[in-house]
Amino acid sequence: MEDFDFVVVGSGSGLDVANAAANQGQSVAVVEKGPLGGTCLNRGCIPSKHLLYHADVLETIERAGEFHIDAEVNDVEFAELVRSVNEEVSEDAESIRRGLRSSSQHDLFEGEGRFVDDRTLEIVGGNDEGARLRGETVLIAAGTRPAVPPIDGIESVDYLTSTEALQLETPPEHLVIVGGGYIAAELGHFFGTFGSDVTIVGRRPNLLPDADEGVAAAFTDRYADRFTVHTGHTATAVSDGGDSVTVEAKPYEYGDDGGIVEGADPVTATGDELLVAAGRVPNSDTLNVEATGVETDDRGFVETDEYLRTTADGVWALGDIVGEYLLKHSANHEAQAVARNLFGEELQAVDYEAMPFAVFASPEVAGVGATESDLRADGVEYATRTYPYDKTARGSAMRAEGFVKVLIDLDGEILGCHIVGPEASNLVQEVVVAMKAGSGTVRDIRESVHIHPALSEVVQRAFAGQFTRPDDAHGHDH
Incomplete structure (x- = not known):
């Protein structure tokens, strides 16, 4: 049995907290059954967005004729592009592994961690099978895996x-x-x-x-x-x-x-x-979390309070396995909160306000805040306005399809913004900042100077006209 000040199960965003613990002079153990770096690096955001950018380049070339440019694709080295992306990902994961193995402040346990007692884990499989370790503080950050529905056959x-x-x-x-x-x-x-x-x-x-x-x-x-x-x-x-x-x-x-x-x-x-x-399912069922007193909900996600403490004393959790937002940037945000709560002077609840999302498809989709169905379900009075890309100079030049949709309350506070079209993931960000760091009203966007003729004008104009309440024929200017 080895004792540590801090043990993290999972090597994605949980590593940020592990590094903070090491910087505090604590002894740190990292438990990981797969490649280092977590889902995002190895099986999620990083390889998928690398590959999707290749698709975006090809799609751009194939659309060249719309702009009176004669271009053609003579060959696609598909296997090579897939291999190059996965080799880069593997090297990044191996770099993290080498760093942990050579660190005097971290101990890496390779294998599947399973709780056997109060804040105590046994390693099953991998290079460190059979090892047992206990943490004064334990962080569960073991993520999720693809769900397989019960389809016949x-x-x-x-x-x-x-x-x-x-x-x-x-x-x-x-x-x-x-x-x-x-x-x-x-x-x-x-x-x-x-x-x-x-x-x-x-x-x-x-x-x-x-x-x-x-x-x-x-x-x-x-x-x-x-x-x-x-x-x-x-x-x-x-x-x-x-x-x-x-x-x-x-x-x-x-x-x-x-x-x-x-x-x-x-x-x-x-x-x-x-x-x-x-969809995805949490990996809590592989960890035997009940052995350390950690409760899960009916879907298997780890239950936490507003500070990300679990139901077990000294055990915290973050990331996909808590099921709040299955997004890497949310996990990173939670990691900052856990580190602050562990090593700061006072506890602070995690602030999920204005948590954005994006889908890197074609067309691209992004959003932040409430949807119309959310507002209807909550009985909130609201007004909305939609503005199309092609009514801006840049959007017209791009022959862009799509729109920006804004939802506000009757006092002009931004409740949500939803975008479908080119660069949606970038365009939504100024609304995130307005909701988080500004006054959170229409005025934040409307009165900010936007570069002409940048694509961001479509966001400004979505906030700049008359808003309409559902089933209301009269527009309301905020």
Whole structure:
């Protein structure tokens, strides 16, 4: 048994807290069963966005004719681009490993950590199998893994999750995707741009169901133009046809009234590859967290208070495994909060105000704050305004499709902003700052000088006109 001042399970954003503990002079142990760096570096944000940028470049070239430029793509070294991205990721992970192994302030335990007693773990598998360690303080930051829904026949077919899809060195001829969220959207864009026929089967009425409904509807329409899209359907069975896989889906009953999408019929989709992109599940079930007194919710996410303390004394948690926001920037934000609470003078609750998200598909989607459905559900009175890209000089020059949608309360406070179109992830950021660091009102955006004719004018103009309340024929200027 080895004793440490601080033990972290997981090597993603939890490493930031481990480093803070080391800087305080504490003895630190890091437990990690896979490559160092966590989901984002190895199986998530970093490799996917590297690959997606390749798709964006190809898409730009293919659109050159719209701008009277004669350009063509003579060859795509698909296997090489995938290999180069994954080799870079592997080297980054190995660099972190070397750094921890050579550190006099950290001890790295490679293997799966499982709690066996109060703040005590045993390492199962890996280079340090059988080792036991105990921490005066323990941080659970072990993330999530791809969810696999209970589809009849799923265990008897070869399928991809996002992990394997990011390493596929040949684009499928026909990729069938089960799931309608951001992973389905991003990987559909990637493989579709590189020549795959893509069919998407999603349960909800629109793709990206967590986005604002207007944005989600516009995004779904655009994807329906590019791909075969079956929304409002749930996969019920899959079967192996040798060199193909077939998905059967039926209309999905959703909502309190059990309604289905109007006109929906059962569908069948056959392709040479199946991608299951049906969300994520927390890794708490692999950690035996109950042995240390940590409670989880009915989905398995670790329960924490507003300071990110778990139900067990001396045990904290952050990142995807707590289920607040499954976003790397949220995990980084939580890591700062945990470090501050552990080593600062007084506890401070985590501030999730103005937490943005982005989907790096084509079109790009981003948002911050409440959606219209959120406001309706909460009974909040609000007004909204939508402004299209192509009514700005830059947007027109780009032949950009999309819009910025703003939601405000009746006093002009910004409640939410949702964007579909080029550079959405960058455009939303000034609204995040306004909501977080400014007064949080329409005036913050409207009265800030925007460069002309930059694309950011579409955000300014979305905030600069008359807002309309739902079912109200009269606009209201704020």
